[in-house]
Amino acid sequence: MNELRANEYVAAEKPGGPAQSDTVAASTNLLTIVWRRKWLIAAIMAFFVVLAILWLRSATPMYSASTTIKLEVYQADIVDIESVVGGVTGDSREIRSQLQVIRSRNLMARVVDALDLTQDREFNPLLPKEPSADSEESGGFSIGDVFGWIFGSSNAERVTIPPEEIRERAIDRLIAKVSVIPVHFSFVFTVAVKTTDPRKSALIANTIAEQYKLNQIETKYEGTEQATQWLSNRVAELKVTLEEAEAAVTAHTAEHEFLTDEAIDGVTQSLVALRTTRSDIVGSRDRNGPQLAELNRLIGEGDLIGAATLSGSIRLENLAKSIMTLGGPEADGAQRALERFTTEMQAVTNRLERELAQSGANLQSVDRQIAELEEIQALQGAELVNLRQLEREAQAVSLIYETFLSRLQETTVQQGVHQADAIIISQARVPRAKSSPRLRTALGAAILLGLLVAAMVVAIVEMLDQTFSTPEEVEGYTGFPLLGIVPKAPLSARGNVLKYMLDKPSSAFVEGIRNLRTSIQLSGVDGDVKVVAMSSAGPGEGKTLLSAALAMSSATQQHCRVLLMDCDLRRRRLTLDMGGRGEDGLIAYFAGKSALDDIILTHETADFDVIYADKSPKITADIFASQKFATLMDELRERYDMIILDTPPVLALTDIRVIATHVDLVMFSVSWKRTKRRLVRTALSLLTMNKSRRVAMVLNRTNIAKSIGYYGHYYYK
Numbered sequence: 057m058n059e060l061r062a063n064e065y066v067a068a069e070k071p072g073g074p075a076q077s078d079t080v081a082a083s084t085n086l087l088t089i090v091w092r093r094k095w096l097i098a099a100i101m102a103f104f105v106v107l108a109i110l111w112l113r114s115a116t117p118m119y120s121a122s123t124t125i126k127l128e129v130y131q132a133d134i135v136d137i138e139s140v141v142g143g144v145t146g147d148s149r150e151i152r153s154q155l156q157v158i159r160s161r162n163l164m165a166r167v168v169d170a171l172d173l174t175q176d177r178e179f180n181p182l183l184p185k186e187p188s189a190d191s192e193e194s195g196g197f198s199i200g201d202v203f204g205w206i207f208g209s210s211n212a213e214r215v216t217i218p219p220e221e222i223r224e225r226a227i228d229r230l231i232a233k234v235s236v237i238p239v240h241f242s243f244v245f246t247v248a249v250k251t252t253d254p255r256k257s258a259l260i261a262n263t264i265a266e267q268y269k270l271n272q273i274e275t276k277y278e279g280t281e282q283a284t285q286w287l288s289n290r291v292a293e294l295k296v297t298l299e300e301a302e303a304a305v306t307a308h309t310a311e312h313e314f315l316t317d318e319a320i321d322g323v324t325q326s327l328v329a330l331r332t333t334r335s336d337i338v339g340s341r342d343r344n345g346p347q348l349a350e351l352n353r354l355i356g357e358g359d360l361i362g363a364a365t366l367s368g369s370i371r372l373e374n375l376a377k378s379i380m381t382l383g384g385p386e387a388d389g390a391q392r393a394l395e396r397f398t399t400e401m402q403a404v405t406n407r408l409e410r411e412l413a414q415s416g417a418n419l420q421s422v423d424r425q426i427a428e429l430e431e432i433q434a435l436q437g438a439e440l441v442n443l444r445q446l447e448r449e450a451q452a453v454s455l456i457y458e459t460f461l462s463r464l465q466e467t468t469v470q471q472g473v474h475q476a477d478a479i480i481i482s483q484a485r486v487p488r489a490k491s492s493p494r495l496r497t498a499l500g501a502a503i504l505l506g507l508l509v510a511a512m513v514v515a516i517v518e519m520l521d522q523t524f525s526t527p528e529e530v531e532g533y534t535g536f537p538l539l540g541i542v543p544k545a546p547l548s549a550r551g552n553v554l555k556y557m558l559d560k561p562s563s564a565f566v567e568g569i570r571n572l573r574t575s576i577q578l579s580g581v582d583g584d585v586k587v588v589a590m591s592s593a594g595p596g597e598g599k600t601l602l603s604a605a606l607a608m609s610s611a612t613q614q615h616c617r618v619l620l621m622d623c624d625l626r627r628r629r630l631t632l633d634m635g636g637r638g639e640d641g642l643i644a645y646f647a648g649k650s651a652l653d654d655i656i657l658t659h660e661t662a663d664f665d666v667i668y669a670d671k672s673p674k675i676t677a678d679i680f681a682s683q684k685f686a687t688l689m690d691e692l693r694e695r696y697d698m699i700i701l702d703t704p705p706v707l708a709l710t711d712i713r714v715i716a717t718h719v720d721l722v723m724f725s726v727s728w729k730r731t732k733r734r735l736v737r738t739a740l741s742l743l744t745m746n747k748s749r750r751v752a753m754v755l756n757r758t759n760i761a762k763s764i765g766y767y768g769h770y771y772y773k
Contacts, residue, residue, distance in 0.1 A: 092525060093514045100513060101506035108502035112493050120491035121257035122248035123265045124482035127154060154478075155236045155245060158268055164227045164234070166267045167260065174219075178252055179226040182217065234264065244481070254487045261484035272477055280467060287464040294457040301450035308443050320436055327429045334422040341415040348408040351401070360397060367404045372397060522733045524726050527755055533733055534740055536753050539579060539723070540572030542602065544757040553601050553633075554662050557608050564760055569602075569609045572754060576606075576721065579752065586693055587719040589623075589701040591712045592726070593739035598756040599725040600629045603702040610698045611664035618664035619656070619696045623680070623703045623715055628669045630702040634659065636668035643670045645688070646679050652691065665696075680714040689718045706739035713743060722751045728758040 090097065157163060173179040238245040249261040347366065354363035360379060364372035375397040524530050531538050545565040547556055557566050576585055590603040607620040622630040625642065639657060644650040657666050679685060692699055701719065703712040716722050722743065726736060744751060 097510040100510040104502040104506035108498045112498050115493045116252055117490040118250050118492045119254035119257050119487045120248055120250040121261045121484040121487050122246045123261045123484040124246050125265055125478050126481050127243040128477050158236050161227055163267055163271060164230045167263050168226050170263055174222055174226045179229045180222055258484040258486045265480045269478055284467045287460055287467055291460050291464050294460060298453045298457050301453050305446045305450050308446055323429055323433050330422055330426045337415050337419045344408050344411050351405055372400055523729050525729060530726055530753050530755055534753055536751050539575035539752045540754045541758050542568035542756050543760050553604050554608050569605045573609045585720040587699045589703050589715055589719040589722045591703045592705050593735040594705045594707050597725045597727045600702050602725055603700050607664045607700045608662050611662055617696045618698045620664055621667040621701050622669040623701045625669050631668040639668050641668040641670035646684060680711055706743050724751055724753050725756045727756050
C-alpha cells in the first residue's frame with residue numbers, strides 16, 4: 057500500500073496491542089450500530105410487547121395441579137416370584153419406562169373413561185356451547201362460533217364423527233395437558249395437569265395416580281395368572297420327562313447286570329494278575345532261550361567247564377574239572393566221567409527245552425485271557441458311561457421339576473395379595489392461582505423475542521446496507537487511513553459555503569474542516585503536503601464543497617498562501633459555485649491565450665486565490681498529461697503553501713489518475729450513507745494502480761449523532 061498508509065498508525069498504536077484494539081473497535085462498532093438503529097429496535101420490541109399484552113387479554117386462564125408418586129423398587133432375584141410375574145426394579149431405564157407408562161394412551165384412556173371426559177367441552181370441543189349472557193344479547197352468535205365454523209367444528213361434524221373418534225381426540229387432548237416430571241436422584245416424580253378449571257386439574261391428577269396404581273395391580277394379577285398357567289403346564293411336562301428318565305436308568309441297570317462295582321473290580325484284579333503272570337512267563341522265556349543256545353555252542357566247541365558253569369550245576373562243574381585233570385576225554389579214567397557229564401548235561405538241555413515249550417503255550421493262553429478281559433472291561437466302560445449319562449439327565453430333570461413345582465406353589469399363594477409398586481405421597485390440591493398466562497413471563501418472553509428479532513432485522517439491514525456509516529467501516533473496507541469526518545453543512549446552495557464558514561466559525565461543519573486540514577498537514581512523511589487533489593468515486597459526493605471549505609480554512613492560517621484550482625473541465629462545478637463566469641482559466645492558459653498571472657484571481661470574500669476552469673473542446677486528460685501542466689504545478693509549488701485541486705470523479709473521467717502523479721495527496725471523499733462500497737472499491741483500484749500514489753479518505757456529509765454517537769452530537773450542538 058502507499059507510503060502514507062504504511063506510516064499512518066505508527067504513533068497511534070495503543071498499549072493494549074492489536075488484539076485489544078480490535079476488541080475495543082468491535083465493541084465500539086456494535087454500540088454504534090445499536091445507537092444508529094435504536095428506533096428500529098425499539099419499534100420491534102414494542103410490537104412484540106403489544107402482541108404479548110393482547111395475548112394476555114385474550115388468553116384463557118389455565119390452572120395446574122400436581123400429585124407426587126414414589127416408586128417402590130426392589131432388587132430382582134432369580135428365585136423370587138417377582139422375577140416371574142414382573143415388578144419395578146431400581147434400574148434407571150425401568151424408571152423411565154414407568155414415566156412413559158403414565159403418559160401412555162392406555163392409561164389416559166382409563167382416565168377419560170373414569171371421568172367421562174368426552175362430555176367435557178375442554179376435551180370435546182364438538183359439544184354444544186352453553187348459552188351465556190353475551191351470546192343471548194347478540195342473538196346467539198359469537199366469534200368462537202365463527203372460528204368453529206371456519207375450522208370445521210360445525211353441527212354437521214358433530215353428527216358425522218363416531219364416538220370412537222371423539223374418545224381418541226379426548227385422549228390426545230388429555231395427553232397434551234399432562235406432564236410427568238422426575239425428581240433427580242430419586243424414585244419420585246410429579247404428575248402435573250393443566251386445565252381451565254382448578255378443581256378439574258386436581259381431580260384429573262389424582263385420578264391418573266389412582267389409575268396408575270390400579271393398572272399396576274391388574275398387570276401383576278394378569279401376570280400371576282399367566283405364570284400359574286404356564287408353570288402348571290411346565291410342571292406336568294417335566295413330571296412326564298422325569299418319569300421317562302428314571303425308567304431309562306432302571307431298564308439300563310436291569311439289562312446290564314455285570315455293571316456292579318464288584319464285577320468291575322473283579323475284572324480289573326484279574327487283568328492285573330494275568331498281566332503279572334504274562335510278565336513272569338516272558339521273563340522265563342527270555343532267560344531260558346539264550347541259555348540253551350549258549351550251552352549248545354559251548355558243548356559243540358568242547359568247552360566243558362564253560363558249559364558246566366553256565367548250567368549252574370556244581371556236579372557238572374566237578375565232572376568237567378575232573379575230566380580236564382585226568383588229561384582230557386581221551387584218558388582212560390576220564391571216559392567214565394565224560395559219559396556221566398554228557399548224560400547230566402543232556403538232562404539240563406532237555407529241561408530247558410521243555411520249559412521253553414511250556415512258556416510258549418502258557419503265553420498264548422494268558423494273552424487270550426487278557427484279550428477277553430479287556431473286551432469285557434471296554435464293554436463295561438461304555439455301558440457305564442451310558443448309565444451315568446442317564447442318571448445325570450434324570451437328576452437334572454428332577455432338579456428342574458422340583459424348582460418349577462416350588463414356583464407353582466409360590467405363585468398359587470401370591471394370587472389375590474398383589475400390591476402396586478408405587479405409592480402416592482402427595483395428592484393434588486385445588487390451585488388457588490392460575491399457572492398461565494403470567495404477566496412477567498409473557499412480557500419477559502416478548503422482550504427477549506423482540507430483542508432476538510430486532511438483532512436479526514438489524515443484522516439483515518446492515519448486511520444489505522452497502523454504504524458507509526462509521527469511520528471504522530471506511531478504514532476497514534478501503535484499507536486507507538481516514539483523515540477527517542466532516543458533518544453535513546446546513547446549506548441551501550453550495551455557493552454559500554464560504555459565507556456560512558464566516559458566519560458560523562464554531563459550527564460542527566467548520567470544526568470538521570479544521571480537523572481535516574490539521575490531519576492533512578500532519579500526514580506528511582518526507583515533507584509538507586502542499587498539493588492536495590480532492591476526488592470521489594462518482595458525482596454528488598461533496599468533493600467540490602470540501603475543496604472550497606478546505607481552501608477557506610487553510611487561508612485563515614497566518615502566512616499561508618492558498619490556491620484553489622478547478623480541474624473538472626467538463627462540469628466546472630467549482631467555477632460556477634464560486635461565481636466564475638467568463639474569466640479566462642486553465643484552457644486559456646494551455647492554449648497560450650493568457651499568462652499564468654492572468655488566470656490567478658483573488659476571491660472577493662476569502663483570502664485565497666482561485667484558478668477557474670473554462671470550457672474545453674479537447675480531451676481533458678491530454679491537457680493534464682502534457683509537460684506544460686507539469687511545469688505549471690512546479691511553478692505553483694514555488695508560489696503557494698497549499699494548493700487544492702478539485703478534480704473529476706474517478707469513475708467518470710481518467711483526469712484524476714493523471715493529475716494524481718503531480719500531487720502530494722489524493723483526498724477521496726465518501727458521502728455518509730450514500731456512496732456505494734463497490735463503487736469506492738472500483739475507484740480506488742483504478743486510482744492506486746501506481747503504488748507510489750498516496751491516498752487518504754474523508755467521510756463527508758456525516759450525521760454526527762448517528763455516526764460517532766450521542767456525545768459528539770451533544771458537543772457540536
